[in-house]
Amino acid sequence: MSLALFHNPACSKSREALALLQAKDLTPEVIDYLQTPPSLEQLRELQRRLRLPARELLRKGEEAYAQLGLEQPTFSEDDLLAAIAAHPILLQRPIVVNGERALIARPPSLLLEFL
Template identity: 60%
Template sequence: MALQILHNPRCSKSREALALLESRGIRPQVIEYLATPLSLDELRTLQRQLGAPVRAMLREGEDDYRELGLADASLSDTQLLQAIAERPALLQRPIVVDGDRALIARPPALLNDWLR
């Protein structure tokens, strides 16, 4: 499986991460997740690949985060993932996936050590 980047072309950090990959000769599969949202099952897999809490996947600064009350600590992981599936702008970006591991590349410089 080729390296993938969950990418938002309007996001400067996402563009930086893609440029960093390309500068290293890596041509990732680019997944514009706003146009092609991930399913609940795909998000569960992504969370396992990240090895991070579901909350780490959320963009807390988004209006949807506040409107949906996602700061509520009583919400389950499934409820949070469902919110991301329904409103993909809530997903952190960029995320780079390489086989069974993934990284939230924010800041993109995190990729330098991760790719070694």
């Protein structure tokens, strides 16, 4: 995976990130992660590239976050990643992977420094 975008086409920030990449004449592999959810192993690899704790990959405003009680600090890294694998809507977006590095592009303008 050299250049990839974990994308939700319904998200304005995700669409903005894709447009920014395309404006730079970059063609990322677009991964609609709601249609093709990442596996637990793929999430572990994504977390490694992001260099962030699993909690930072969570969208805290999603209904599933509250329903699963994910605000509790007792969840392990693996528990949180498993929750994302089971409920991909919980994954932060957009995420851009460029080789061994990755970035949660919120706001999408962060991509300018990242690339």
